Amino acid sequence: DLSMRLQRAAEYVPQGARLADIGSDHAYLPVALMLQNRISYGIAGEVVKGPFESAKRQVAKNGLVDKIDVRLADGLEAITLADDISAVTICGMGGVLIRDILQRGKEQTRLSGNERLILQPNVGERQLRGWLVQEGYTIIAESILEENQKVYEIIVAEKKDETTAYSAKEVFFGPHLLQEQNKIFIEKWQHKLIKSEKILASLKRSDQDVADKIKEVEQEITWIQ
Numbered sequence: 162d163l164s165m166r167l168q169r170a171a172e173y174v175p176q177g178a179r180l181a182d183i184g185s186d187h188a189y190l191p192v193a194l195m196l197q198n199r200i201s202y203g204i205a206g207e208v209v210k211g212p213f214e215s216a217k218r219q220v221a222k223n224g225l226v227d228k229i230d231v232r233l234a235d236g237l238e239a240i241t242l243a244d245d246i247s248a249v250t251i252c253g254m255g256g257v258l259i260r261d262i263l264q265r266g267k268e269q270t271r272l273s274g275n276e277r278l279i280l281q282p283n284v285g286e287r288q289l290r291g292w293l294v295q296e297g298y299t300i301i302a303e304s305i306l307e308e309n310q311k312v313y314e315i316i317v318a319e320k321k322d323e324t325t326a327y328s329a330k331e332v333f334f335g336p337h338l339l340q341e342q343n344k345i346f347i348e349k350w351q352h353k354l355i356k357s358e359k360i361l362a363s364l365k366r367s368d369q370d371v372a373d374k375i376k377e378v379e380q381e382i383t384w385i386q
């Protein structure tokens with residue numbers, strides 16, 4: 162069974178998708194979706210040999226070698242436009258790493274722009290949203306969940322004919338999460354507030370020139386409050 166985190170990400174994969182799961186590790190996500198007939202084709206991309214081998218084993222064990230290709234590749238180098246991928250999942254990495262993978266994929270023309278991106282950054286959500294917004298993506302959905310005392314966010318983005326403008330505050334919190342403000346969201350930001358206040362106090366004690374950093378943290382604190 163998938164973890165709650167991967168299950169939640171899986172829910173955003175459109176029925177019948179041609180899915181590329183980048184940083185797939187054991188290929189749990191594409192295998193589970195294929196076994197449920199939720200996807201028509203899958204690619205599991207892995208850059209590290211060990212997880213790549215695990216993914217291969219998992220796919221073979223489930224009799225899916227003709228339906229899921231496991232590829233040893235860095236980021237979106239696992240796919241070409243000829244693969245006709247309609248959904249990309251990148252889960253369980255830092256948001257900055259996910260952003261860099263997407264940026265390189267864009268530079269190398271690995272993305273047509275028609276794919277749905279389903280992203281689950283462990284940290285660095287703001288940086289990832291910032292990139293999506295800068296690249297003209299619309300954040301079509303977001304989700305927040307708690308599993309094993311960790312809070313995870315899922316960000317779903319697509320390119321639309323008309324771009325949506327987002328405020329810095331929406332990029333910071335997530336436009337949909339900010340709208341919804343559910344219990345987990347409130348708890349996450351209550352926790353962050355305490356941390357940010359501690360950071361601010363130590364910045365103010367610093368003898369370095371941290372004026373810009375102080376401004377930034379003060380802005381965040383105001384938003385959170």
Ligand code: SAM
Nearest residue numbers: 183184185186206207208209212235236252253
């Ligand atoms: N996606 C799975 C999940 O969410 O449970 C696995 C997450 S695991 C923590 C991150 C995986 O991403 C590792 O297996 C790592 O080898 C892989 N990875 C890291 N950077 C990568 C890159 N540039 N391209 C492909 N895979 C990468």
